[in-house]
Amino acid sequence: MTPPLNIAIAGLGTVGAGTVRLIQEHGALLAARANREIVIKAVSARDRGRDRGIDLSGIDWEEDALALATRPGIDAVVELIGGAGGIAKDLVEAALGAGRHVVTANKALLAHHGTALARLAEDKGVSLRYEAAVAGGIPIVKALREGLAANAVSRVYGILNGTCNYILTTMRETGREFADVLAEAQALGYAEADPGFDIDGVDAAHKLAILTALAFGTEIDFESVHMEGIRTVTADDIRFAEELGYRIKLLGIAERTDDGIEQRVHPCLVAHAAPIANVEGVYNAVVAEGDYVETTLYLGKGAGAGPTASAVVADVMDVARGDCVATFAIPAADLAPPHPADLDKRVGAFYLCMTVRDEPGVMADITAVFRDEAISLESMLQRGRAPGEPVPVVLITHETGEAAMARALARIRKLTAMTAPPRMIRIETFYHLDQKPL
Amino acid sequence: MTPPLNIAIAGLGTVGAGTVRLIQEHGALLAARANREIVIKAVSARDRGRDRGIDLSGIDWEEDALALATRPGIDAVVELIGGAGGIAKDLVEAALGAGRHVVTANKALLAHHGTALARLAEDKGVSLRYEAAVAGGIPIVKALREGLAANAVSRVYGILNGTCNYILTTMRETGREFADVLAEAQALGYAEADPGFDIDGVDAAHKLAILTALAFGTEIDFESVHMEGIRTVTADDIRFAEELGYRIKLLGIAERTDDGIEQRVHPCLVAHAAPIANVEGVYNAVVAEGDYVETTLYLGKGAGAGPTASAVVADVMDVARGDCVATFAIPAADLAPPHPADLDKRVGAFYLCMTVRDEPGVMADITAVFRDEAISLESMLQRGRAPGEPVPVVLITHETGEAAMARALARIRKLTAMTAPPRMIRIETFYHLDQKPL
Numbered sequence: 111m112t113p114p115l116n117i118a119i120a121g122l123g124t125v126g127a128g129t130v131r132l133i134q135e136h137g138a139l140l141a142a143r144a145n146r147e148i149v150i151k152a153v154s155a156r157d158r159g160r161d162r163g164i165d166l167s168g169i170d171w172e173e174d175a176l177a178l179a180t181r182p183g184i185d186a187v188v189e190l191i192g193g194a195g196g197i198a199k200d201l202v203e204a205a206l207g208a209g210r211h212v213v214t215a216n217k218a219l220l221a222h223h224g225t226a227l228a229r230l231a232e233d234k235g236v237s238l239r240y241e242a243a244v245a246g247g248i249p250i251v252k253a254l255r256e257g258l259a260a261n262a263v264s265r266v267y268g269i270l271n272g273t274c275n276y277i278l279t280t281m282r283e284t285g286r287e288f289a290d291v292l293a294e295a296q297a298l299g300y301a302e303a304d305p306g307f308d309i310d311g312v313d314a315a316h317k318l319a320i321l322t323a324l325a326f327g328t329e330i331d332f333e334s335v336h337m338e339g340i341r342t343v344t345a346d347d348i349r350f351a352e353e354l355g356y357r358i359k360l361l362g363i364a365e366r367t368d369d370g371i372e373q374r375v376h377p378c379l380v381a382h383a384a385p386i387a388n389v390e391g392v393y394n395a396v397v398a399e400g401d402y403v404e405t406t407l408y409l410g411k412g413a414g415a416g417p418t419a420s421a422v423v424a425d426v427m428d429v430a431r432g433d434c435v436a437t438f439a440i441p442a443a444d445l446a447p448p449h450p451a452d453l454d455k456r457v458g459a460f461y462l463c464m465t466v467r468d469e470p471g472v473m474a475d476i477t478a479v480f481r482d483e484a485i486s487l488e489s490m491l492q493r494g495r496a497p498g499e500p501v502p503v504v505l506i507t508h509e510t511g512e513a514a515m516a517r518a519l520a521r522i523r524k525l526t527a528m529t530a531p532p533r534m535i536r537i538e539t540f541y542h543l544d545q546k547p548l
Numbered sequence: 549m550t551p552p553l554n555i556a557i558a559g560l561g562t563v564g565a566g567t568v569r570l571i572q573e574h575g576a577l578l579a580a581r582a583n584r585e586i587v588i589k590a591v592s593a594r595d596r597g598r599d600r601g602i603d604l605s606g607i608d609w610e611e612d613a614l615a616l617a618t619r620p621g622i623d624a625v626v627e628l629i630g631g632a633g634g635i636a637k638d639l640v641e642a643a644l645g646a647g648r649h650v651v652t653a654n655k656a657l658l659a660h661h662g663t664a665l666a667r668l669a670e671d672k673g674v675s676l677r678y679e680a681a682v683a684g685g686i687p688i689v690k691a692l693r694e695g696l697a698a699n700a701v702s703r704v705y706g707i708l709n710g711t712c713n714y715i716l717t718t719m720r721e722t723g724r725e726f727a728d729v730l731a732e733a734q735a736l737g738y739a740e741a742d743p744g745f746d747i748d749g750v751d752a753a754h755k756l757a758i759l760t761a762l763a764f765g766t767e768i769d770f771e772s773v774h775m776e777g778i779r780t781v782t783a784d785d786i787r788f789a790e791e792l793g794y795r796i797k798l799l800g801i802a803e804r805t806d807d808g809i810e811q812r813v814h815p816c817l818v819a820h821a822a823p824i825a826n827v828e829g830v831y832n833a834v835v836a837e838g839d840y841v842e843t844t845l846y847l848g849k850g851a852g853a854g855p856t857a858s859a860v861v862a863d864v865m866d867v868a869r870g871d872c873v874a875t876f877a878i879p880a881a882d883l884a885p886p887h888p889a890d891l892d893k894r895v896g897a898f899y900l901c902m903t904v905r906d907e908p909g910v911m912a913d914i915t916a917v918f919r920d921e922a923i924s925l926e927s928m929l930q931r932g933r934a935p936g937e938p939v940p941v942v943l944i945t946h947e948t949g950e951a952a953m954a955r956a957l958a959r960i961r962k963l964t965a966m967t968a969p970p971r972m973i974r975i976e977t978f979y980h981l982d983q984k985p986l
Binding site: 128132136139140142143144145241247248249252253256257258259260261262327385388389400401402403404405406407408409410411416417419420421422423424427428431432433434435436439440441444 | 566570574577578580581582583679685686687690691694695696697698699700765823826827838839840841842843844845846847848849854855857858859860861862864865866869870871872873874877878879882
């Protein structure tokens with residue numbers, strides 16, 4: 111057996127503590143599967159006194175996380191501090207610079223600095239691994255980087271944020287409104303006190319930017335991700351969508367188009383029959399479509415100590431075995447420069463919910479706008495009759511361009527009968543490569 | 549860049565031809581991702597004259613597939629002939645023996661000789677890879693061997709045979725009977741002229757035996773797989789199951805129990821809410837449950853030229869990069885000897901469909917049998933009233949032992965009112981590790 115792989119872990123929050131526990135509990139199993147022992151030599155975290163429920167005896171404590179990068183005898187540094195900059199970035203750069211392998215769960219860091227870090231890792235001949243950064247326990251990074259490596263990928267999309275999926279699922283199951291369910295999720299610890307990162311789509315966008323680089327062999331291009339969160343989704347929207355045969359999901363979608371790479375995170379209406387529509391609660395799922403493999407789907411828990419530690423340690427074991435695949439599947443120098451598609455050129459169907467005063471001529475005004483923009487309507491729901499009172503009107507359009515839809519929306523907003531801003535949600539239709547709808 | 553990886557391909561059927569096409573079409577992509585070129589140096593197949601729609605110019609033709617094993621200049625042999633013995637086995641043994649890496653899609657060979665072949669590969673310091681042998685394009689072998697390597701796996705199960713899933717899906721969608729749908733599937737080329745391998749569960753059992761070895765670190769133990777096919781499933785069963793909230797799927801299930809490793813392939817009733825229940829048509833899916841990652845699911849096409857070639861070439865690329873994980877995740881010498889669980893000790897719920905003459909006292913006779921065996925009933929469906937005529941009676945039991953159920957069935961078979969053999973199908977209840985039903 112090869113000598114042990116000596117690792118240092120920076121950050122002992124939920125994931126860090128879970129990683130220590132996993133390695134200690136499964137020592138013999140890991141050694142058998144990696145063909146060498148995995149030994150935690152040193153750790154670093156903010157508060158040495160805190161009880162984390164793990165046994166740190168025999169493990170050196172380093173007050174300064176950065177010192178782990180150059181600490182003698184360390185083969186790989188596991189960065190579980192988090193954040194796009196600060197100590198996490200300094201540590202990863204220093205560790206790679208010192209010729210140590212790095213395993214990280216840090217999506218923000220990779221979304222902002224992934225290309226540069228991949229170059230640094232390759233210059234130094236070491237691995238930079240980040241399975242835990244995308245979709246928690248699901249081995250989707252490995253699947254895209256290795257399992258589907260023989261394919262030209264056309265699209266990858268998924269439910270990448272468990273907090274949003276939990277909120278949307280709970281809203282649907284209980285009929286409650288967003289703010290109410292968010293407050294409960296915060297009380298239960300499923301959502302952060304400052305929830306913007308999750309509910310505004312930033313976290314999903316970080317993950318999507320990483321998937322895009324992996325799937326398409328491009329430099330990370332987080333700045334080009336179109337981002338909309340779930341704050342504006344209402345209980346009505348979810349109910350109307352259900353009636354029309356759809357479920358509302360926050361999806362991250364990366365697609366190769368004739369115009370470039372499209373990256374977008376926003377709420378979507380997805381047909382009930384699509385497998386992704388049935389991924390509920392804190393589960394994540396990613397669909398990858400390749401030209402030979404066709405459609406594949408990967409489902410599992412996207413967060414939590416156990417699933418995330420599972421992904422972190424899988425990376426550590428790959429490092430232990432000396433697997434040498436490139437950070438983003440192809441050499442960093444060969445990653446194509448960003449070539450973002452213009453979202454205005456996207457064509458798709460739309461859901462639109464308007465709240466209008468129930469008065470004569472309103473429907474004629476609305477439908478005239480769509481006629482003028484040559485947008486044809488697939489269906490319309492109008493509920494309740496309450497002359498003079500606000501009532502919801504729901505429209506589903508046929509396939510139409512984003513630009514035309516944006517123009518129509520701008521005009522509809524100005525209609526005097528409109529008592530609240532209209533809400534637009536894109537409808538995503540997923541097909542197999544053989545063109546049978548999923 | 550490293551020098552090219554020179555490969556030889558034995559077998560140019562659907563999968564072999566697809567593999568050649570993929571490598572030729574994606575040459576530059578594969579070279580970028582494997583960091584070296586993949587070059588097909590030689591091929592062998594039965595009929596040199598046949599038009600396979602692929603360009604074999606510049607590739608040497610070997611009349612004797614076995615000669616590929618020792619042909620000079622070959623780094624890896626890709627075996628796509630199939631079959632548990634014969635030339636496929638001879639070739640794989642000879643290639644490994646000659647110190648060449650082997651990639652195969654041959655589930656029968658691995659199910660019967662996997663342990664010995666893994667030992668041979670390790671003795672010779674070469675890789676034996678078989679992603680395409682299980683669930684076609686889904687990278688489930690890689691997921692279990694590497695992606696989930698940090699977990700103690702408790703259970704792995706799935707829809708492993710696309711032909712059976714297609715037949716069951718079509719029966720449900722059309723209400724037609726098994727024999728009718730099978731004949732159509734044969735005409736369409738979805739089922740073999742000799743369909744026993746698929747519909748009797750043998751193919752699924754081959755794949756399950758491989759998953760078991762990978763998941764639990766045991767020697768391959770195909771002989772212990774309990775096997776039942778789908779020939780006896782009727783349109784009535786499918787309809788009754790739907791009414792009761794279940795779908796019928798042929799599952800392969802491998803589970804670590806206190807008594808040993810349970811391996812079984814048989815039709816199952818699965819609750820509609822379980823993700824696996826919604827995997828339809830030719831799709832396969834595998835669920836792997838680990839102690840840290842919890843429940844993960846992998847879905848994709850389980851057969852066909854494209855998906856299978858995707859898996860074959862992914863293995864070739866791992867070989868090209870020099871990845872060195874053991875055949876069944878741990879060294880072959882460390883694989884635990886088979887320790888099959890006694891299926892009689894299994895506890896679960898059952899679906900039972902009986903065809904009885906509608907006459908007084910029948911239900912009393914039936915319920916008396918269950919009372920005597922202490923089997924409690926969850927629900928009962930009795931449709932149609934036709935005094936003196938045969939009518940179906942459907943029962944769902946609460947959790948009960950296999951042995952008690954077998955005794956009850958033996959007695960029920962002998963009741964004089966029974967006009968046809970009763971049909972028993974196991975109900976599988978899937979829980980997350982946190983004990984919430986899926």
